[in-house]
Amino acid sequence: MVLALVAVGSVDSEACTRIVYNGDSSLCIVGRSLDWKTPIPTNLYVYPRGARFVSASRPGAFSWTSKYGCVYAVGYDAGITEGMNEKGLQVASLFCKTAQYSDSTNNDRRPVSLSVFVAWLLDNNATTAEVLKQVEGQDFTLYGATLDGGTESKLHFGVTDASGESAIIEFSKGRMCVYRPDSIHVMTNDPEWPAMSAIVSYWRGVGGTNMLPGTVRSADRCVRGDFFIRNVARVADADLGASILRSVMFNVSVPYLYTVTGEPNVSSTQWRSMCNLRDLRYYFDSATARGLYYIDLGKCDLRPGAPVLKLTTIDCTDVCGEANRLLRKVAPFVPMH
Numbered sequence: 001m002v003l004a005l006v007a008v009g010s011v012d013s014e015a016c017t018r019i020v021y022n023g024d025s026s027l028c029i030v031g032r033s034l035d036w037k038t039p040i041p042t043n044l045y046v047y048p049r050g051a052r053f054v055s056a057s058r059p060g061a062f063s064w065t066s067k068y069g070c071v072y073a074v075g076y077d078a079g080i081t082e083g084m085n086e087k088g089l090q091v092a093s094l095f096c097k098t099a100q101y102s103d104s105t106n107n108d109r110r111p112v113s114l115s116v117f118v119a120w121l122l123d124n125n126a127t128t129a130e131v132l133k134q135v136e137g138q139d140f141t142l143y144g145a146t147l148d149g150g151t152e153s154k155l156h157f158g159v160t161d162a163s164g165e166s167a168i169i170e171f172s173k174g175r176m177c178v179y180r181p182d183s184i185h186v187m188t189n190d191p192e193w194p195a196m197s198a199i200v201s202y203w204r205g206v207g208g209t210n211m212l213p214g215t216v217r218s219a220d221r222c223v224r225g226d227f228f229i230r231n232v233a234r235v236a237d238a239d240l241g242a243s244i245l246r247s248v249m250f251n252v253s254v255p256y257l258y259t260v261t262g263e264p265n266v267s268s269t270q271w272r273s274m275c276n277l278r279d280l281r282y283y284f285d286s287a288t289a290r291g292l293y294y295i296d297l298g299k300c301d302l303r304p305g306a307p308v309l310k311l312t313t314i315d316c317t318d319v320c321g322e323a324n325r326l327l328r329k330v331a332p333f334v335p336m337h
Contacts, residue, residue, distance in 0.1 A: 015216055015267045016094040017252045018158045019225050020166055020185040021245040025236035028164045030090045030275045031245045032082060033253050035267040042081065042271060044284060044295060044311040045072045045333060050304030053119055056111035056143070057337035066123035069302025071282045071295055073273060078336035079115040079145075086302055087126035088162030088277035091118045095189050096170065099154040101142040103174030114144035114153050115335035121159070128165045135169065138176040145336050158187050162277040168193050186225035188252075189218040200226050216266070221252040238279045245274055246285065246292070256287040271313075286313055291320030299324055308332050 015035035022028055034040065051066040072083035082092035093114070102109075112120060125131045144153030156170040168179040170192055179193045184200050187193070199219045203212070208227030213220035228248045235241050253269035260266050274283040280297040293316060300309065309327035316323065 015254050017221050018187045022164045023234045023241045026278050027241050028277045029245050030160050031249045032092050033269045033272045035254050035269045037267050040075050042075050046300050046309040048302045048306035056113045058111040060110050070122045071297050077333045080118040083122050084275040085122045090160050090275045091121045092158045093155040096156040097154050099171050100174050101171045109141045112140045113337045127161045128159050128167050131159050186222050188222040216254045225252045289317045293319040293323040
């Protein structure tokens with residue numbers, strides 16, 4: 001998540017999971033959970049084409065005008081955690097405590113705040129290939145707010161387009177690394193992707209019908225998600241596909257208000273989302289709500305000059321189904337730069 005904090009403990013505190021479900025008839029749905037030890041208020045914003053963003057509040061910042069309308073999940077009304085654009089491109093940030101965005105040789109490039117990095121990718125690109133072309137060369141320096149007594153925002157990023165093509169973007173020792181996950185359609189947190197993919201491959205050899213790791217740790221959740229998403233039906237129906245993926249997301253979620261004696265930094269799942277990249281539905285599934293609802297981006301006015309819209313999730317505890325009627329005109333959120 002954009003505003004996540006580093007925490008030290010023997011149990012993972014940064015438990016987020018991202019899973020790509022590839023169904024039939026071009027159905028592709030990306031699910032993610034957001035987990036943290038304290039509540040993270042998250043609201044949904046719909047931005048039209050022509051929206052203007054500034055990359056940072058630092059010298060050398062640049063601006064852009066969005067080519068595509070988007071729905072964003074915005075933490076604390078200040079930083080974009082993930083989103084989907086009208087072309088069916090989805091980008092999500094997940095915690096990765098080993099992330100290092102720059103070093104002494106490249107920390108003077110154009111600054112991009114983590115608050116708007118996801119928007120920079122979604123606003124300007126229609127496919128995963130276009131995203132990777134935009135970031136190749138790493139001519140930018142990411143940075144995040146220092147919060148909670150000096151801890152840092154450390155993230156890596158999952159990208160998937162409507163065709164199902166995915167990429168993982170990580171920053172290791174100051175260098176950007178891009179990975180194509182191939183047959184692995186799950187990402188969690190640490191370790192970095194080369195080590196994580198090796199762990200998943202090992203457990204594929206063990207065989208999930210024999211045994212699966214069951215803790216809330218990052219690698220365990222990745223292994224369980226990989227096994228289940230490979231062994232569910234491939235369907236074309238949007239609602240059924242969302243239900244299938246939601247059931248897998250439950251399996252890798254952490255129980256709400258989960259605690260372990262002596263482990264003060266243990267997370268629990270705050271919410272889950274599912275982005276239907278074919279039908280442009282953004283589902284939101286709060287741990288404390290009684291229903292699953294979605295924004296149909298295809299029914300939103302995304303023309304340049306249209307208003308920014310907001311859905312306040314705390315007001316939606318009893319909502320089920322399409323929630324476009326609950327979107328309200330608002331001013332753009334103010335990014336935490």
